[in-house]
Amino acid sequence: MGIKLSTEGRSWDELKTAMMHLRRDDVDWRHGRHGAYVWYVSEDLERVAREAYGMFMAENGLGPRAFPSLRQMEEEVVGITLSLLQGEDGAGQMTSGGTESVFLAAKAARDWARAQRPEITNPEVVAPFSAHPAINKAAHYLGLRVIRVPTGPDFRADVQAMSRAITPNTIMLYGSAPAYSLGVIDPIAEIGELAEKRGHWFHVDACVGGILGPFVRRLGYPVPIFDFSLPGVSSISADHHKSGYTAKGASTVLFRNSDLQKYSRYEFDDWPTGLYSNLTFTGTRPGGAIAAAWAVMNFLGEKGYLKIAETVMRARQRFEEGLTKISGFHVWGHPDLWAIAFGAEGYDILEVWKTMVARGWFLSPVRRPPGIHLMVTAVHELAIDECIAELKDAVARVREGQVTGSTAEARY
Numbered sequence: 001m002g003i004k005l006s007t008e009g010r011s012w013d014e015l016k017t018a019m020m021h022l023r024r025d026d027v028d029w030r031h032g033r034h035g036a037y038v039w040y041v042s043e044d045l046e047r048v049a050r051e052a053y054g055m056f057m058a059e060n061g062l063g064p065r066a067f068p069s070l071r072q073m074e075e076e077v078v079g080i081t082l083s084l085l086q087g088e089d090g091a092g093q094m095t096s097g098g099t100e101s102v103f104l105a106a107k108a109a110r111d112w113a114r115a116q117r118p119e120i121t122n123p124e125v126v127a128p129f130s131a132h133p134a135i136n137k138a139a140h141y142l143g144l145r146v147i148r149v150p151t152g153p154d155f156r157a158d159v160q161a162m163s164r165a166i167t168p169n170t171i172m173l174y175g176s177a178p179a180y181s182l183g184v185i186d187p188i189a190e191i192g193e194l195a196e197k198r199g200h201w202f203h204v205d206a207c208v209g210g211i212l213g214p215f216v217r218r219l220g221y222p223v224p225i226f227d228f229s230l231p232g233v234s235s236i237s238a239d240h241h242k243s244g245y246t247a248k249g250a251s252t253v254l255f256r257n258s259d260l261q262k263y264s265r266y267e268f269d270d271w272p273t274g275l276y277s278n279l280t281f282t283g284t285r286p287g288g289a290i291a292a293a294w295a296v297m298n299f300l301g302e303k304g305y306l307k308i309a310e311t312v313m314r315a316r317q318r319f320e321e322g323l324t325k326i327s328g329f330h331v332w333g334h335p336d337l338w339a340i341a342f343g344a345e346g347y348d349i350l351e352v353w354k355t356m357v358a359r360g361w362f363l364s365p366v367r368r369p370p371g372i373h374l375m376v377t378a379v380h381e382l383a384i385d386e387c388i389a390e391l392k393d394a395v396a397r398v399r400e401g402q403v404t405g406s407t408a409e410a411r412y
């Protein structure tokens with residue numbers, strides 16, 4: 001590539017200016033021009049996360065004995081998250097994100113099944129079509145096979161069909177709360193009953209809804225239960241860097257009890273240092289991510305999260321109201337929280353999406369069914385009206401058959 005390290009180094013002032021310049025084409029998430037990737041409330045909260053992260057930037061979560069501070073903060077973050085998800089007897093650990101949380105749940109399920117049912121040599125996971133690719137990624141590394149089952153007409157997991165997909169090799173069932181693309185919560189209680197009846201591990205992927213979902217329910221919205229109060233639930237993943245509104249690199253994987261958690265542990269001792277034993281996939285862990293998650297949770301408290309939940313659900317409603325005024329648009333399914341996707345009749349929704357991206361609105365495409373996805377966050381409340389106006393205009397242009405000139409790829 002011809003890129004080399006500078007000989008003398010460069011001053012921080014110069015670098016900072018260069019980085020500000022590098023940012024010039026990034027999506028403007030501070031003003032809600034995004035449909036995914038960033039969860040933003042306010043400068044106040046951002047400062048808390050940034051400063052807490054900075055304070056513990058050098059510390060390493062791999063060494064809880066060297067850093068009792070991090071150990072305590074992690075314990076408290078896990079404890080609070082367990083209490084939000086009715087996991088009084090549960091156990092859990094912080095991870096780098098949803099992918100790692102799902103990986104550790106799948107690893108635990110695999111090793112648990114190896115202990116319980118050693119006769120299974122080709123373990124399978126039964127998941128709805130709407131499940132996040134993280135489970136396939138985990139399965140790829142862990143030697144599991146994922147059977148994806150078509151969702152029902154409401155885009156939720158079809159429990160009957162999942163039941164039929166169970167084979168003697170099945171070790172784990174999977175459901176989402178909510179699924180990423182269309183934002184619908186799978187029938188977790190029913191999948192839980194099936195898992196219990198058949199003796200399978202059941203993972204609830206609440207990466208999106210795990211932290212704020214319980215607060216939306218407390219506001220009176222009909223959010224179905226997806227937590228450990230359902231006896232069939234073995235593990236739950238909940239991302240703090242999504243609806244927990246903290247800095248990136250923070251998620252939790254929670255287990256019904258410490259007996260199940262122990263299967264997520266990795267141990268090795270045949271090397272000079274001796275026993276290497278931990279509960280994460282990563283080795284070195286950023287202390288900053290743990291500290292920021294702790295600080296953000298404690299800064300917000302119940303009232304702070306309730307306020308975010310209120311804002312987000314209000315923004316979603318305003319967005320939907322705006323959408324209904326644009327002819328042809330409709331929301332797919334009945335999303336339960338703040339993740340929604342909409343499709344269109346009479347014109348190509350993905351052309352509308354390209355037009356929006358070309359104008360700096362970084363919304364995400366959905367392919368099956370075709371639509372545009374938006375993860376409504378607190379900052380979107382301020383952007384909704386403008387977004388609707390732009391969508392209206394984009395639709396008019398697409399209907400006129402204008403070329404967008406966008407080179408955007410339909411890629412998540």
Ligand SMILES: *Cc1c(COP(=O)(O)O)cnc(C)c1O
Nearest residue numbers: 097098099132134180205207208
């Ligand atoms: C984001 C997401 C994941 C993966 O989380 P990362 O933090 O991106 O690793 C898994 N499942 C669902 C439902 C998600 O939305």
